[in-house]
Amino acid sequence: MEALIPIINKLQDVFHSVGTDIIQLPQIAVVGSQSSGKSSVLESLVGRDLLPRGIGIVTRRPLILQLIHNDLDNHHTKTIDGIDIVSKEWGEFHHNKNKIYTDFDEIRQEIEAETERVSGSNKGISSEPIHLKIHSPKVVNLTLLDLPGLTKVPVGDQPKDIEIQIRELILKYISNPICVILAITPANTDMATSEALKVARDVDPDGRRTLAVVTKLDLMDAGTDAIDILMGRVIPVKLGLIGVVNRSQQDINNKKSVSDSIQDEVAFLQKKYPSIANRNGTKYLAKALNRLLMHHIRDCLPELKTRLNLQAAHYQSLLSSYGEPIEDKSATLLQLITKFSAEYCHTIDGTAKYIETTELCGGARICYIFHETFGRTLECVDPLGGLTQIDVLTAIRNATGPRPALFVPEVSFELLVKRQVKRLEEPSLRCVELVHEEMQRIIQHCSNYSTQEWLRFPKLHDAIVEVVTSLLRRRLPVTNNMVNNLIAIELAYINTKHPDFADACGVMHSSLEDQRQNHPRETPNERAVATGEGTEGSQCGSQSFSASSFPEGRAGSWRGMLKTPQDLLQVPVPVKLSARELRDCEVIERLIKSYFLIVRKNIQDTVPKAVMHFLVNHVKDCLQSELVGQLYKLDKLDDLLTESDDMARKRSEAEDMVTALQKDGKMIAEIRETNLW
Known part of the structure; x- marks a missing residue:
């Protein structure tokens, strides 16, 4: 089971290399107020001075501290001024992999410099962690997460909401259910008011993953002790409480070593708390944390394996959706053109792979335009709209000239019926316009169901849209001309011998004869x-x-x-x-209405056919050849199939994640259940 912590450290390194925290790993987060002794506890565990110190917030970025135990014969050789210097203790930062630090003062300086590089020099904080590995024969295998100290009042140029920022940062890490919380509380304060225990209780109310460390045992008031606190009688914590003795500021100023401080700590505990001395102190804390972390990792391992497998499958699927690297650009371009053309035609025919369920689109909308929008518009056109009896009478008189007419002149009927038929031209052209707009919308509809491909090749998408739009634009005037010709054809020859019109005339003549018989003669x-x-x-x-x-x-x-x-x-x-004028007007109006209905029926039938032939079907038949002719050219291949920067970045990230997850999966798979106990 000793191998578990190094494996978790390796997993931590792998995930940090791809810059993500999608998998939460077991770790121990150190939480405490400012000046509670956090830094002293961590330095005691390392056995060296390596953390920045000062007034106010010193830890302004999370520090992931990986302690790696070395054998005595394991060392690092560093050459300075031509002299080989052998060191059994050294550190290395993840942000500067090529450098080994054997001077722990230099490690402290690098932590300060890296903190200011990201967080700035105004005492602000950042959630981006610093990764530091310490190799030493004096440490046990352990991974600790040092978090900024809790504070109440901004100092100097600190942000006004610094308390809220720090609290949110701490909660971000300790809310992880597989994170062990190491709550640091000084013994010379009231445990009931401990900020560290309070924030730990917010995310771990049962205390199942909280270990309390009581610092500064030697600074308690004379005549008092911490025996009740250390025995858990004041604040019960399920993982226990461990007391330690820190170096004082004077000890630090006097360069008192950590090893000497630990020896003095052992002597103090034996003298002050002899009955529980063996269950307190820095050495016991290091072993307890090591054991606690190993057991915690063991308990979290099954869930960790499951999450790794799920994430690996997710990113593999995501990578597949981004498409494979292009080997044959000519074939790829032709394939994409063919796919778009087929999808466009299928959308018109109603055989698309993805059927829209929220609104009409494609061929269904075109059908709706023909039979609902256009059809109803024509039916709403009044055959006699805009035509008054005075207009009719004026046309009759103008058609008779200077001589009174015995019969209603045919010229007046033809003149007036052409005027009414002309009114069908505007809705017919509007029908063409609506279908053209829908043909344009189909482009976007097809793009929506090939999002990854068009995001991957934005220049190809733009080029396809331009070609199809240009084709539709060219067909629009041709179709409009045909519709204009249909109206012109109806206006060119008024067929009074049309069977439906002849029948209507016969019925109307009989009606007028009956009317004359039922009314007195003119005076x-x-x-x-x-x-x-x-x-x-x-x-x-x-x-x-x-x-x-x-x-x-x-x-x-x-x-x-x-x-x-x-x-x-x-x-x-x-x-x-007069009565005769009224009858003449009535005759003309009935004839106009009868003939108008015949023409309207023809237009309602022929305009959709013309639109289908000259616009819809022509675009369907010519679309692929138009796209191939315009785009399938050797000098355009590289430009059209240039991937977008965003898609290339996403693919690279997905590839890195797949590689990392596969590597982590192999590490986890090497752990045998028999080695966990």
């Missing part, structure tokens, strides 16, 4: 008005003018009112139409 005055006859005054159109028609009451005064030719155009139209 002479009405007939005179209808035929333009009269004996007094002059007529213009159907209006009979007499002297009584004007305010002056004189027959000749109206001639002075018509001074210019334009005035002749403004002759008033009668407000009340």
Whole structure:
């Protein structure tokens, strides 16, 4: 079981090399208030002075301290000024792998420099850890996480919310359920108010993974002792309490060695607490932490294996989704073009692999445009919309010329029906526009279901969008011209012999005959008005003018009112139409309505067919050949298949994670269950 801690250290190194903390590893986090003796405890465990000291916050970044036990014959040789210096104790930083530190003062300086490099010099903190390995025959295999000391009041240029920042940083690490909490509390303070125990209890209310260390036993008031505290009678902690004696500031100033301090600690405990001296002190703490960490790792190992396997499968799947490195660019480009073309056509045909369930798209939306949007719009067009009886009567009169007509002139019908048919042109062109917009939207729809590929090759995606957009843009005026021609065809020849129109005329004629039989004949005055006859005054159109028609009451005064030719155009139209005029208008309106419905039915049928032939089907048939012709060129291969920086970075990260997880999996697999007990 002794091999467990070195394996966890290796796992820690592997995951740090890929810059991630997706797998939480078992570790011991050291928590305590400022000046509680955290640094002294850690230095006692190492046996050397190596941590920065000072006023205020000194530890401003987490320090992952890996203690690696060396045999006495294991050493490191360093050459200085041509002289080989053999050292059995040395350190190394993960951020500076190529350098070995045999001078522990230099290690302290490097910790300070690396802290300021990331956290700055304004006493701010950072969650990015520093990794330090210490190789020594004086240490036991142990991994410790030194966290910034808890504080209450900002000092100097510290941030105003420094207390909250430190607390959140500590909670980030100790909230990990497989993290053992080493709570440092000085003996010369009230244990009930210990900030370290309080923050530990927030995440570990049962105290199952909290070990308390009571420091500064030698600084208690005269006549008092910590026997009740160390026996767990004051604050019970399930993993126990261990008391230690720290070096005083005077000892540190006087360069008192850690080894001498440990000897004095043993003597103090034997004298002050003889009954429990063997269960306290730095040496006992080191062995207890080593044993505790090994058992903790053993308990966490099954879950750790499971998480490693799950993460390995996840990142392997993620790596596969990013695509393999390109070997044959020509084949890859042709494959991507073909895939996009097929997906585009399948979306129109309704056979796409991914069917949208939240909204209509592709061919379904085009069908909706044809039969719902366009069809209903045409049905809402009133055959007689914008046409008044005065307009009809004016057209009839203009078509008869100077002579009164015995029958309704056909020219007036043709003139008016063309005017109404022309109104179908705008909704027909709008139908083309809506289908064109949907064809454009299909591009984005296809891109959404090939996100990884288009994120990987953004230039290829942009080029495909440009080619398809250009093809659609070229087909739009062709389709519009065809629709305009359909309307022009209807306007070019008014087929009054159309079977449906002939039937409607027959029905209308019978209706008018019945109406004449059921109404009295016109009076002479009405007939005179209808035929333009009269004996007094002059007529213009159907209006009979007499002297009584004007305010002056004189027959000749109206001639002075018509001074210019334009005035002749403004002759008033009668407000009340005669019975014959009403029948003529009714005949024309019925004929217009009957013929308009025939044309509308034709347009409603032929416009969608024209759009399908000239736009939709043409794009489907020509899409792949258009893309190949525009993009499949040797001089464009490298540029189109250039991966985005973001995708290349993600693939590299996924590859590193897969490699790291596989390596860690092999390390864990080498551990036999028989070696855990």
